[in-house]
Amino acid sequence: MHELVNTRHNLQIDPHLHIWGWEIGVYLFLGGLVAGMMIISGFFIFTGRTKNTKCSCFLIPIIALIAISLGMLSLFLDLEHKLYVWRMYLTFQWTSPMSWGAWILLLVYPVLIVNVLLKLPEELYGNFPHLRKISEYLNSSHSILQTIGMISMIIGASLGMYTGVLLSALGARPLWNSSMLWILFLTSGLSSAAAFIHLVAREEEERRMLAKADNSFLIFEFVVIMLLLVGFLTSDQVHIEAVKLLLSGEYSAIFWVFVVSLGIVIPLIIQLMAVNNKIRHTVIAPIMVMLGGLILRFVIVSAGQASHWSGQVFR
Amino acid sequence: MARYGMVIDTKKCVGCMDCVVACKVENNVPEGYNRDWISYETAGKFPKLRQEIRSERCNHCDNPPCVYCCPCGASHIAETGGVVLIHEDKCSGCKACIAACPYNARFMHPEGYAAKCTFCIQRIEKGELPACISVCPTYCMNFGDLDDPQSKVSQLLEIRKHHCLIPAAGTKPQIYYLT
Amino acid sequence: MKSVSRRKFLQISSATFAAAATIGPVNYLSKGSKLIADDKLQKGIHKIPTFCNLCFWKCGAIATVKDGTLWKIEGNPLDPLSNGRLCPRGTGGVGAYSDPTRLKYPLIRTGSRGSESWKIVTWDEALGFIADKLNKIKAEHGPEAVAFFAHGIGGNFMKHLFKAYGTPHIFAPSFAQCRGPREVGFELTFGDPIGSPERTDIENTKCMALIGSHLGENMHNSQVQELSKAIENGASIIVVDPRFSIIAGKAKFYLPVKPGTDIALLHAWANVMIKENLYDKDFVSNFGFGFEQFVAEVSQYTPEMAYTETGIEPQVIVDSARELARSKPASFIHPGRHVTWYGDDAQRSRAIALVNALLGNWYHKGAFFKPVKMQVPPYPYPEYPEASQPRADNPDRIYNWADEEEGLPTGIRDATITGKPYPIKSWVVYATNLMNALPNQEETQKAINNLDLMVTVDVIPSEIAGWSDVVLPESTYLERFDDLNISPFKIPFVGIRQPIVSSPDDQKPNYWIAKKLSEKLGLTNYFPWNNIEDYLKTRIESAGLSFAELKENGIILGSKKPIYIEDGLEYNFKTPSGKVEFYSPQLADKGLDPIPKYIKPDEPPAGFMRLLFGRVPVHTFGSTQSNPILRDMIDENEVWINNDIVRQNGLNNGDYIRLRNQDGVVSNKVKVKATERIRTDCVYMAHGFGHQSKALFNTYQKGASDSQLVTRYKTDKLMGGTGMNVNFVTIVREA
Ligand SMILES: Nc1nc2c(c(=O)[nH]1)N[C@H]1C(S)=C(S)[C@@H](COP(=O)(O)OP(=O)(O)OC[C@H]3O[C@@H](n4cnc5c(=O)[nH]c(N)nc54)[C@H](O)[C@@H]3O)O[C@H]1N2
Ligand SMILES: Nc1nc2c(c(=O)[nH]1)N[C@H]1C(S)=C(S)[C@@H](COP(=O)(O)OP(=O)(O)OC[C@H]3O[C@@H](n4cnc5c(=O)[nH]c(N)nc54)[C@H](O)[C@@H]3O)O[C@H]1N2
Ligand code: SF4
Ligand code: SF4
Ligand code: SF4
Ligand code: SF4
Numbered sequence A: 001m002h003e004l005v006n007t008r009h010n011l012q013i014d015p016h017l018h019i020w021g022w023e024i025g026v027y028l029f030l031g032g033l034v035a036g037m038m039i040i041s042g043f044f045i046f047t048g049r050t051k052n053t054k055c056s057c058f059l060i061p062i063i064a065l066i067a068i069s070l071g072m073l074s075l076f077l078d079l080e081h082k083l084y085v086w087r088m089y090l091t092f093q094w095t096s097p098m099s100w101g102a103w104i105l106l107l108v109y110p111v112l113i114v115n116v117l118l119k120l121p122e123e124l125y126g127n128f129p130h131l132r133k134i135s136e137y138l139n140s141s142h143s144i145l146q147t148i149g150m151i152s153m154i155i156g157a158s159l160g161m162y163t164g165v166l167l168s169a170l171g172a173r174p175l176w177n178s179s180m181l182w183i184l185f186l187t188s189g190l191s192s193a194a195a196f197i198h199l200v201a202r203e204e205e206e207r208r209m210l211a212k213a214d215n216s217f218l219i220f221e222f223v224v225i226m227l228l229l230v231g232f233l234t235s236d237q238v239h240i241e242a243v244k245l246l247l248s249g250e251y252s253a254i255f256w257v258f259v260v261s262l263g264i265v266i267p268l269i270i271q272l273m274a275v276n277n278k279i280r281h282t283v284i285a286p287i288m289v290m291l292g293g294l295i296l297r298f299v300i301v302s303a304g305q306a307s308h309w310s311g312q313v314f315r
Numbered sequence B: 001m002a003r004y005g006m007v008i009d010t011k012k013c014v015g016c017m018d019c020v021v022a023c024k025v026e027n028n029v030p031e032g033y034n035r036d037w038i039s040y041e042t043a044g045k046f047p048k049l050r051q052e053i054r055s056e057r058c059n060h061c062d063n064p065p066c067v068y069c070c071p072c073g074a075s076h077i078a079e080t081g082g083v084v085l086i087h088e089d090k091c092s093g094c095k096a097c098i099a100a101c102p103y104n105a106r107f108m109h110p111e112g113y114a115a116k117c118t119f120c121i122q123r124i125e126k127g128e129l130p131a132c133i134s135v136c137p138t139y140c141m142n143f144g145d146l147d148d149p150q151s152k153v154s155q156l157l158e159i160r161k162h163h164c165l166i167p168a169a170g171t172k173p174q175i176y177y178l179t
Numbered sequence C: 001m002k003s004v005s006r007r008k009f010l011q012i013s014s015a016t017f018a019a020a021a022t023i024g025p026v027n028y029l030s031k032g033s034k035l036i037a038d039d040k041l042q043k044g045i046h047k048i049p050t051f052c053n054l055c056f057w058k059c060g061a062i063a064t065v066k067d068g069t070l071w072k073i074e075g076n077p078l079d080p081l082s083n084g085r086l087c088p089r090g091t092g093g094v095g096a097y098s099d100p101t102r103l104k105y106p107l108i109r110t111g112s113r114g115s116e117s118w119k120i121v122t123w124d125e126a127l128g129f130i131a132d133k134l135n136k137i138k139a140e141h142g143p144e145a146v147a148f149f150a151h152g153i154g155g156n157f158m159k160h161l162f163k164a165y166g167t168p169h170i171f172a173p174s175f176a177q178c179r180g181p182r183e184v185g186f187e188l189t190f191g192d193p194i195g196s197p198e199r200t201d202i203e204n205t206k207c208m209a210l211i212g213s214h215l216g217e218n219m220h221n222s223q224v225q226e227l228s229k230a231i232e233n234g235a236s237i238i239v240v241d242p243r244f245s246i247i248a249g250k251a252k253f254y255l256p257v258k259p260g261t262d263i264a265l266l267h268a269w270a271n272v273m274i275k276e277n278l279y280d281k282d283f284v285s286n287f288g289f290g291f292e293q294f295v296a297e298v299s300q301y302t303p304e305m306a307y308t309e310t311g312i313e314p315q316v317i318v319d320s321a322r323e324l325a326r327s328k329p330a331s332f333i334h335p336g337r338h339v340t341w342y343g344d345d346a347q348r349s350r351a352i353a354l355v356n357a358l359l360g361n362w363y364h365k366g367a368f369f370k371p372v373k374m375q376v377p378p379y380p381y382p383e384y385p386e387a388s389q390p391r392a393d394n395p396d397r398i399y400n401w402a403d404e405e406e407g408l409p410t411g412i413r414d415a416t417i418t419g420k421p422y423p424i425k426s427w428v429v430y431a432t433n434l435m436n437a438l439p440n441q442e443e444t445q446k447a448i449n450n451l452d453l454m455v456t457v458d459v460i461p462s463e464i465a466g467w468s469d470v471v472l473p474e475s476t477y478l479e480r481f482d483d484l485n486i487s488p489f490k491i492p493f494v495g496i497r498q499p500i501v502s503s504p505d506d507q508k509p510n511y512w513i514a515k516k517l518s519e520k521l522g523l524t525n526y527f528p529w530n531n532i533e534d535y536l537k538t539r540i541e542s543a544g545l546s547f548a549e550l551k552e553n554g555i556i557l558g559s560k561k562p563i564y565i566e567d568g569l570e571y572n573f574k575t576p577s578g579k580v581e582f583y584s585p586q587l588a589d590k591g592l593d594p595i596p597k598y599i600k601p602d603e604p605p606a607g608f609m610r611l612l613f614g615r616v617p618v619h620t621f622g623s624t625q626s627n628p629i630l631r632d633m634i635d636e637n638e639v640w641i642n643n644d645i646v647r648q649n650g651l652n653n654g655d656y657i658r659l660r661n662q663d664g665v666v667s668n669k670v671k672v673k674a675t676e677r678i679r680t681d682c683v684y685m686a687h688g689f690g691h692q693s694k695a696l697f698n699t700y701q702k703g704a705s706d707s708q709l710v711t712r713y714k715t716d717k718l719m720g721g722t723g724m725n726v727n728f729v730t731i732v733r734e735a
């Protein structure tokens, strides 16, 4: 028998109680989504395949701008002292993933804006002739386009990785303590982005390509999740306890049903069948993938906060 | 440079919470929040039980993840004795440090900044003991320079069995519990 | 004059709270607290000595005022009781000032008794109302028809008033509901009571046994401080308790005694010490009386016999007896304090005294010292009038060893209900919550309903205030002078209480109330002093001490006096035989057991467990739950239930349940603390929670009230104490 009682009743600091809420989950999801979008569109621009992937290359950056702004808003909503966001930009703290993140976010904007400027609607060019000049310049050489594509991919990947590193660097929460976390978040960002483009793309060719890409991302994501779980299970007691939250504890139902089954396995099956022309493409699978990605962030954020080092001293 | 720490004798502590009350009054800690707290740990089967009672707070870690993760440079290690402190006016309230502390020693002050035990820096700089220690009716808490082999804290660690909390987290806590 | 409903009353008492409860951190530097003293204290830090009133221990304290507002209260290093450190309640004392539930204005009841509906009146009206009724009662029934109840030093001036009024009926719950049995048990044995503060020399002990007495949860400051020194010195501790208390965790021997069987254990200890020749033969042969009879009696109490009663392994009984004996005379059994448990309590205390006698530890360092006291003459008041009738609480002195100064509150309650031996028409209650302190609330209510006048002086709207006709709001200890503290202890000293801040509303101090009432009762000759400082000054100067020094330092120490045999003290046993009475002819005379006998306690009915209760360190009884600082530490009690029982009932730690007692009384809902730290045949909770007064709005119905469940009690045959550990409860699931 072991009893560990402490006198705290402080909702803000007790282990299983809330530090970060839905805002951080939403932010991490949108950050991952935007990361995926930047990588995908950057990839197409880099490889010069803009013809068949108009949506990815020209619409998605605009959506990504909106999404990252919503993500920032969400992050901002979480700040206890909203007026003081600027305090993050008075300094760069190299040991702090959050500081890296803050600055990466700042870089995301110009990169996305350059992307957007590659091709704008005709009406805009009418009103702002300068914009046409910029677009023309950006499109003027292959190497400029390649550079833009490359930078998009790099910044996108940094953004995607950082959302995972942000959590995994917090050693105090065992469930976040895995170097698989950034790979997971990056892959999940890619799969969500692919699913999203699949949803909004007009051209059959592009949709097909992204469905296929999505399937690879989903398979990879599934493998990463399994490796993450195995990694914990073969670690020390604290981490085993932590992963039990997902395997059999409080968060197991939502994890297995919404994240793994409805968010990965079932949409993967649907899309595999669709790609092989067994069934028609519908909006269902991509929506499931995106919801799965969102719920994954929610689960990891809350279960991570519920996981803790044991304060017990007697063994 | 001094390295301040506490050495707390669990054999004498009765878990009365005087230290918690004193901190609250001295530092005007808002209602519903505490900078320190008591853990009561019991093992065994009645009536063969063992018990340890500990007055706990920020460990002023030598390797403080809360400082490393702070994006604003608000969490920092102070000149005075390596005490871990927060510049309230640099803090953005991002809560990374709260998530980073394995001891859950930090909380978000209702005024919007991270807060925790300060080792009563305003008192120790005047040569007074931290408030919690100065009230403790069992005299079980000791404060001093862990780097000074002559200090009471160092000497207690020399002669008594002790442990610190969650050493596996790698934070190098500066509060020790005598057993 | 406005008439206010209970709701309005709530608003009235919560007005300051509403202000404090607005978003943002609460400022304990009780905002708006005004300094009594002059303007030059309004800036900077100032320290004013006083003594604590969060309990009755009276620790010397120093309050710090910062920029004209109260900041903190710390111990006074000069004070022998606190040594400069207060207990958690004392440290949280600033919350007594800022308590949002505080009474603010004098109130007169408008609804039925207990309905908590009032109108606000002026002090003049309130005291006029009381005086009219008291004068009328005196004229019609005599002054004996009035009973005055008080607990603590604040009652002194009012007590004086009622003695002047002519009633012999002065009561306190600190005898028959608390310490009485041990005072009687020790006085019958050694000729001297234990007294308060206890004469136990814990600091120097080598071995101490605690029977229940849960030091560390029971936060009587000096004892806890000494306990820690004893631990530091390597003293061994023996704890006898059905519950694994905090101090049990530090004990060398923990004896998980079956509740109510301690006498069997104590006699078995005596048996072992005698059989193994471990006792102090010189002391016993020189100073013992009736030892042979005692030996004969305890010879039946073998460790094996005690095992069947107490459930404590015979070997543990033998080993702990040897442990005690090994360190004699610097070893002792603590007499306990709240010892009104089973109705055989004075006899149990005697059994404790007798094992101590075997250890020959009386007046010895590390055991029982002889308390010394500062000689400060009383104020030269006129003689009190003689009572014309004998006391009604203990007619014919059936309880021969009942105390006269503290009386038998349940005795006067019976008299008030029955009107016998003569009618009781008024209760005046100062700083004691009789509804919580006395067993069986229904009887208390019945008695109150028979009164013509029921008055309560309190600082918060306690349960007993809710049952009163007139409620008088007192200034807290931080806002007033009080009588001098002249406690008997290890060194003579005197302490002063003085105001730090002024009262925030229309509260007045007890001496002011007493003096004003004396004017209305025509008793001004009993209050010849003009103001309180004159009174205090007169007393202090008549002791040859300086009033200015006392005000400045808070404490004046006397010179050291011998308190141990080791200092050259000599024995003087004030028993009839002049010796330590192992056999008590006094008891035999009254037809009572001259040597304590073990009586089997009643067994709980099937499915029931015995209800036990005690203290949490951060609260004093039921009087601090509304203090915002202390409430923030613990805001509701839990009921401790053994893990096995919790599991059998399909419950979990933290579930809310209710308790129903043998008489069908159901408690408020209370959290289960599922624990290994208690026997399976009893449950335990902290006393004082589960408040029933709605006006205590921030603590109303938080946790369960043991007082509500204590409907039965067993009266001690020697001294009229009310044994309250005789109630059984069962679990009622909360839907
Ligand atoms: N914090 C705080 N401290 C206080 C007070 C307070 O209100 N708050 N009040 C003060 C006052 S006035 C008093 S009188 C004291 C009271 O304090 P004590 O005299 O120490 O306590 P009790 O209430 O008699 O005892 C409670 C303990 O007795 C155990 N017990 C119950 N039944 C039995 C039994 O049959 N046998 C044995 N051996 N043990 C048993 C219980 O499990 C519990 O641990 O505390 C004082 N100190
Ligand atoms: N069921 C049960 N009954 C018990 C006990 C138990 O453990 N359980 N314990 C017993 C013991 S040991 C004792 S000593 C008694 C204690 O019994 P009481 O002395 O009645 O103790 P409290 O219940 O704290 O009531 C004290 C009252 O005084 C008020 N008060 C506090 N400070 C002041 C002040 O400065 N001025 C005025 N005017 N009022 C003030 C408080 O608000 C409170 O209403 O109870 C005994 N009865
Ligand atoms: S004040 Fe001292 S004895 Fe009380 S809980 Fe704190 S450390 Fe322990
Ligand atoms: S205990 Fe927590 S808050 Fe304190 S220094 Fe260590 S990691 Fe930081
Ligand atoms: S909450 Fe404040 S102190 Fe903590 S990491 Fe964020 S900025 Fe730094
Ligand atoms: S050192 Fe000061 S701030 Fe830290 S817990 Fe003690 S009283 Fe509070």
Ligand code: SF4
Residues within 6 Å of the ligand: C052, C053, C054, C055, C056, C057, C058, C059, C085, C086, C087, C088, C089, C090, C091, C219, C220, C221, C222
């Ligand atoms: S024991 Fe605690 S509450 Fe009682 S007088 Fe002393 S400090 Fe105050």
Ligand SMILES: [Mo]
Residues within 6 Å of the ligand: C174, C177, C178, C179, C337, C338
């Ligand atoms: Mo008591």
